[in-house]
Amino acid sequence: MPKLTLIDGSSYLYRAFHALPPLSNAKGEPTGALFGVVNMLRATLKAKPDYVAFVSDAPGPTFRNVLYEQYKANRPPMPDDLRAQIEPMLKIVGALGFPILRVSGVEADDVIGTLASQAHEHGVEVLISTGDKDLAQLVRTGITLINTMTNTTMDSAGVMDKFGVKPEQIVDFLSLTGDTVDNVPGVSKCGPKTAAKWLAEYGSLDGVMANADKVGGKIGEYLREALPALPLSRQLVTIKTDVPLDFTVPQLMLREPDVEALRELYTRYEFKAALKELDGTTAETITAPPPATATGVGPAPAPAAAKPSIASGKGEYELVTTQAQLDAWLARLQQAPLIAFDTETTSLDSMQADIVGVSLCVESCKACYIPLAHDYPGAPQQLPRDLVLAALKPILEDPTRPKVGQHAKYDMNILSHYGIAVQGLKHDTMLESYVWNATATRHDMDSLAKRYLDYETVKYEAVAGKGAKQISFSQVDLDTACNYAAEDADITLRLHHALWPQLESEPKLRQVYEKIEIPLVPVLAGMEQRGVLIDVNELRKQSQHLGKRMHELQQEAWQSAGHEFNLDSPKQLQAILFDELGLPAKLKTPTGQPSTNEEALEAIAHEHALPRLILDYRGLAKLRSTYTEKLAEIVNPRTGRVHTSYHQGAVATGRISSTDPNLQNIPVRTEEGRRIRQAFIAPEGWQVMAADYSQIELRIMAHLSGDEGLLRAFHAGDDIHRATAAEVFGLEPEAVSSNQRRAAKAINFGLMYGMSAFGLARQLGIDRGEASDYMARYFSRYPGVHAFMDATREQAHRDGYVETLFGRRLYLENLSSRNQALRAGAERAAVNAPMQGTAADIIKRAMIAVAAWLKGRDDAHMLMQVHDELVFEVRADAVQTVREAIRQHMSGAAELRVPLVVEIGAGKNWDEAH
DNA sequence: TAGATGGACTA
DNA sequence: ATAGTCCATCTAC
Incomplete structure (x- = not known):
């Protein structure tokens, strides 16, 4: 079937202008939007359409302005920097051979709508290339939207997904929501959800209008207010499909490009990659100005004026594209005492990402980038991916060759998809920073470089754009990519040199880092990759x-x-x-x-x-x-x-967090909630096993405070809340009522949260005086706990931090704030932090021990961590063995003055395992 | 389209 | 009352 691609030129020009940084060439002419449009056109050419047209708005008013003089009256005038790029854009589009269509009196959308409908009738498949969602109303079988900047397409199902209505309902949908930017009136406070809901209920705009008096609430009033204007809105948002045109689809053929004109334009606007592509596709040798910068060994080239955000002079980055260069780097790696490595990929989700390149650094300021899979039109030849990875594999897998990464778990996950099991990860700068001070900064490389090196890194957004316009790293040209990616490896090594000497000189912190955080990295990586069924x-x-x-x-x-x-x-x-x-x-x-x-x-x-x-x-x-x-x-x-992602640097107290999805907040309290846990299952012949620490934070409090009453209760194996109630209310444990036990439980939880009489009163629904009374009785029965809390607060004020049992340091902010609420909050956090943090340390140690025991076994896998719980899948015949081993390693993860009790269950799903 | 707000789930 | 993540709505850019 022949294909027609219709390009919404105005939409791209506008979006590229806003999405890209304000680039300019050596003469100071703005080029950002041009650059975006040119890249988009080159991508379009790659798809080899049979028919194609570049449709752009013509100057002057359109029929919509006649209908409604307020139409688009709110739009600010076109910025001068954008206006200046229109003429050159049309020149380049013309030189590339695209037919350019501008029809006055209508908008580009109407021309696109008309051509799409004509082509559709003649059995031509239509692709509309646009960033503008209004065009979704044209979608049907054979008419698809494509957004070249995000590389996404939208068919009928896509429209349904995105908007919740069918393509033929889009006009009604847009009429209801209106558009403040274009001054299209709609229903006030009616957003996409409400519009979709109404249309689902009443079918169409006419249906909604006919039933307007049935809609209740404020929003119903707004709907009735909007009724008179809605037909106008519908007219404004409806794209015409019957504009009289003096050309037809078969005339829309791509012409031969005017290479000379293109070369001149690309040179003038400094589009290096496009220029290279041009030279690669023409056999003629014409005396043309050399490309703006050379590729290869040597000092980083001065930044092209078109990329002002690329820093220069801070490191020497080599783009590795030949076997000889690769060999030289392999030799360097063999000699290196420490190798910094980093991967570039197509996605932040390590389970979905493909590798695009690898960067390496063995000496500050000298790094390389080895591109493997950059596939933009005209991308230069790169070393074969499998060859490079095979060459790196023995080094990356050698446990005797120390490596350093920044958030290396991610790179380890990526490399494992290519059969490389990284070993010898000695350092991770994210974790160095996290252990050094978990709250001083975020632990991403940009923040670390700024704080610890006073260095501004090249931002990912600057090379790949951001938001919906972001391109894949595989689309970034090699020189830009090299500057960005090699810097990552370079800065990783430099950060390590800045952070490690400090960490090394603090024995306790060093222990936390070397014995807990670093060994945990491969354990978490394994859990992420395993995933849960x-x-x-x-x-x-x-x-x-x-x-x-x-x-x-x-x-x-x-x-x-x-x-x-x-x-x-x-x-x-x-x-x-x-x-x-x-x-x-x-x-x-x-x-x-x-x-x-x-x-x-x-x-x-x-x-x-x-x-x-x-x-x-x-x-x-x-x-x-x-x-x-x-x-x-x-x-x-x-x-x-x-496959969740675990974050080792996200929580101030040392816990790990989980995202995409967060598996640490799956419901458990209600019946309906537990049914969700029933969907977490094990494969045929396997069982889900869940192992919980019982009352771990209270046990830690008993240990840290040394309070005799509390220690005694845990040693006796008592129901701790009942025992607390017996003490506080002066009863025998058997005489405690359920209400008294509930109150004691609230007190115990309150203690761990840095209890205030106010909070306790709220929780129990009693007045503050009564709550104070409970607390006083508690502290008189457990004086050790009281002393421990005072001492903790005191240390926090004196040092600005508190510590866990293993010496992890937890800094508190706002301890000396003049704001009373902030200060009180910080004190509560200070009391809670050693307990929550020690619990986090203990389960991390347990995970490392259990993982070591599981290594090499094929009958059990660790899948999830939920703060005080570990979840496994275990082959049915191994349940007994694994259960005992897990119990032993979890209980033995710390030596406390009270037993560390672990409760373990198994079943066919997570709910049953409890 | 990003960020704030309010709400709900976990340990 | 401690520590998090995620959702829909609404507002402001």
């Missing part, structure tokens, strides 16, 4: 069930409120509860609004039916949006499992 069908069933329940609750809530409203909007809810229904607002949000959170709704649940309905609805909505819907989407197609 998910029962997608089970989740799908639950999603449907939850959806049904939510719909029912929504109907009841609307009934109860007297009209329809968005149950997800705290704002609308607040208006209904406190203004319309006149219920008392018992709590305020930090901004002074009446709160509608769980506690506030619970407090008025006896006065009206609505609060309870909302609470139930929210519980289900959270489960559905965050878990049952999300987990199924995030299953890796290659492995069929879910």
Whole structure:
């Protein structure tokens, strides 16, 4: 089937202008937008369309301005720097051989709509290249949108995904939401979710308008206010498909490029990569100015004026593209006492990323970049990927060759996809910084370079753009890539030289770093790569069930409120509860609004039916949006499992966190929540095993405080909350009521959070005096705990930090703030930090020990860590053996004055394992 | 389209 | 009341 590509020139020019840094050439002429458009056109050519046209807005008013003089009246005038690029852009487009279409009286969109519909009728497949989502209304079978800057396409299903409505409903959708930038009136406060919801319910804009009086709430009023203007909005957003044109699709053929004109233009605007491509594709040798910079060995070339953000003179970076260069670097690596390495890839998600290049550094300021898979049009020849990786493999896998990385877990995951199991990771600068001071800075390379080297790194955004416009690193030209990537390896080594001498001189910190954090890196990498098996069908069933329940609750809530409203909007809810229904607002949000959170709704649940309905609805909505819907989407197609990312440098107390997905907040408290855990399963013939530390933080408090009463209770193996209640209320343990045990449990938790009488009172629903009384009784029975807390606060004030049992240092901010609330908060954090931090140290040590025991076994794998719990999958025949080994290694992870009790369960899913 | 807000889940 | 992550909505750029 023949193909027509229609390029929305105005959209690209505008987007490139905003997305790219304000580049300019040596003469000072702006080139940023041009650069973006040229790259996009080169990518378009690569796809070899049969027909193609570059459609651009013509100057002057259009029929929409006649319809509505306010149309686009809000738009600021085109910036001069952008206006100056239009003429050169048209010259380049013409020289490349694209037919240029500009039709006055209509917008580029209308010309595109008309041509797309003509081509469609004649059986021509249409690709519309644009960054403008309004064009989604043209999509149907055979008409697809493509965004060359993000390399994404959108067909009917894509439109449905993105907007929640069908392509033929997009016009209605846009009419409802309106567009403030273009001055298209819509329904006030109606966003994409609301518009999609209405259209799902009433089918079309006409349907919505006909049913306007059924829509309740403030938003219903807004809809009725907007009614008169909606037909106009629809006219404004509808793209014409019947513009009279004096040309037809078959005329839209690509012409031969005017190479001479292109060479002149590319030279003038300093488009190196494009220029190289030009010279590569023409046989003629014409005396042309040499490329702006040479590639290869030697000092980094002076930055081209078109890339002002590339720093120069700070390091010597070599682009390795020949075997001889590679051999020279391999020889250097053989000699090196420490090798800094880094990978460049196509994605931040290490499970989905492909390698694009490797950078190496063995001496400060001297680094190289070995590109392996840059595939932009005209990319120079690179060394074969497999050859380079095979050459590096023996070095990277040699445990006797020390290596340093920055966030090396990521690079280790990448390399493992190519059969390289990195060994000998001696240092990681992210972890050096984290152990040195977890809160002084973020631990990404840019922040570290700035803080510890006073060095401004090249930012990723500067080479690849940002947001929706970001390109893959494989699209970055080699010289730019080399400057960026080799710098990463260079700065890694320099950071290590700056941080290590400090860390080395602090024995306790050095121990935490060398015995805990560094050995944990390969353990976490292994867990991420293994992933966990998910029962997608089970989740799908639950999603449907939850959806049904939510719909029912929504109907009841609307009934109860007297009209329809968005149950997800705290704002609308607040208006209904406190203004319309006149219920008392018992709590305020930090901004002074009446709160509608769980506690506030619970407090008025006896006065009206609505609060309870909302609470139930929210519980289900959270489960559905965050878990049952999300987990199924995030299953890796290659492995069929879910792979989280663990972050070793994210939490101030030493814990690790988990994202994409966060597996550390899977529900457990409610029945519906536990059903989600039932979808975490083991393969046929395997079981899920979960091992929990019992009361680990309270045990740590007993150990750190040495309080005799607490130690005694743990040694006796008592129910600790009951024992606490017995002490506080002066009873025998058997005489403690469930309410008293509950109060004692709240006190125990409160202790770990740096309890205040205020907080305890809130938690227990008692007044502050009574709470103070409980606390006084607690501290008189457990004087060691009291002394420990005072000592901790004192140390925090004296040193500015507190320590864990293993010597991890936890700095506190705001301890001497003049703001009383901040200072009190910092003191609570100071009390909590040693306990939370020591627990984190202990489970990290346990993970290292368990992983060492599991190494080489094929009957059990560690999958997840949830702060005080480890989750495994274990082959059925090994359950007993593995259970005992895990118990032993977890219990033995620290020598405390109380036993470290571990509870272990196994079952066919995570829920059963508890 | 990014960031703030409010809410909800975990240990 | 300690430590996190993620979602939908709404606002401001």
